[in-house]
Amino acid sequence: MADDASDNAHEKPTQLFTLKKWNAVAVWNWDVECDTCAICRVQVMDACLRCQADNKQDECVVVWGECNHSFHNCCMALWVEQNNRCPLCQKAWVIQGTGK
Amino acid sequence: MSTPARRRLMRDFKKIQDDPPTGVSGAPEDQNIMVWNALIFGPENTPFEDGTFKLKIEFTEEYPNKPPSVKFVSNMFHPNVYADGGICLDILQNRWSPTYDVSSILTSIQSLLDEPNPNSPANNQAAQLYTDNRREYEKKVCKVVEESWTNAYTKS
Ligand SMILES: [Zn+2]
Ligand SMILES: [Zn+2]
Ligand SMILES: [Zn+2]
Numbered sequence: 001m002a003d004d005a006s007d008n009a010h011e012k013p014t015q016l017f018t019l020k021k022w023n024a025v026a027v028w029n030w031d032v033e034c035d036t037c038a039i040c041r042v043q044v045m046d047a048c049l050r051c052q053a054d055n056k057q058d059e060c061v062v063v064w065g066e067c068n069h070s071f072h073n074c075c076m077a078l079w080v081e082q083n084n085r086c087p088l089c090q091k092a093w094v095i096q097g098t099g100k
Numbered sequence: 101m102s103t104p105a106r107r108r109l110m111r112d113f114k115k116i117q118d119d120p121p122t123g124v125s126g127a128p129e130d131q132n133i134m135v136w137n138a139l140i141f142g143p144e145n146t147p148f149e150d151g152t153f154k155l156k157i158e159f160t161e162e163y164p165n166k167p168p169s170v171k172f173v174s175n176m177f178h179p180n181v182y183a184d185g186g187i188c189l190d191i192l193q194n195r196w197s198p199t200y201d202v203s204s205i206l207t208s209i210q211s212l213l214d215e216p217n218p219n220s221p222a223n224n225q226a227a228q229l230y231t232d233n234r235r236e237y238e239k240k241v242c243k244v245v246e247e248s249w250t251n252a253y254t255k256s
Contacts, residue, residue, distance in 0.1 A: 038199035
């Protein structure tokens with residue numbers, strides 16, 4: 001009896017620990033994905049690939065559509081020239097706002 | 101020289117290495133990141149199973165605002181693949197989105213293999229056999245699957 005109880009007590013904490021660690025990793029990955037400009041694959045808070053190359057980091061702003069998808073304004077400006085739709089949800093692109 | 105298109109392709113390459121999609125692979129040529137060689141493995145439980153098909157992808161400086169040109173290098177028998185290996189797939193033409201990357205292009209082509217669209221045929225014989233004579237269709241597919249093995253060993 002006493003032996004069984006101590007065995008259980010020994011095993012349980014190890015299992016709980018592994019499970020928690022796995023969850024934390026998954027959540028972190030998801031957050032990063034949401035903040036990335038889907039066109040150039042750079043985070044929207046950083047300058048887009050084009051502005052990084054041209055050294056225009058300060059001019060690069062974020063644009064939000066009414067569909068709530070956001071991209072770099074420069075990345076989106078080039079795309080809407082040929083197709084005025086959100087590249088993620090295919091809805092007509094209507095700008096809700098721009099900013100840093 | 102590093103242009104936005106080349107930098108985006110570097111990111112595509114990193115993504116395909118860090119998070120490899122199942123059943124497809126691809127890498128740029130040694131000296132030219134604008135040209136990629138790719139492999140698509142025939143999906144399981146389809147007539148294309150066990151095939152190892154080679155493709156060539158060519159990008160322009162307008163990528164990702166314009167789609168790349170994608171062609172099968174291996175022989176292919178499929179309703180939506182032209183005799184020269186060109187592929188008739190909406191996301192590579194009018195339904196292109198700049199959010200696609202090499203991984204999603206290759207994965208879409210892989211799923212096209214078993215879900216052909218006989219309404220916009222690029223290979224009339226394949227489209228006709230697919231609708232009217234599935235056994236004969238699968239025989240022809242089986243032949244290109246076998247050819248893909250010999251090509252995989254001799255051409256690389
Ligand atoms: Zn961007
Ligand atoms: Zn920018
Ligand atoms: Zn959207």
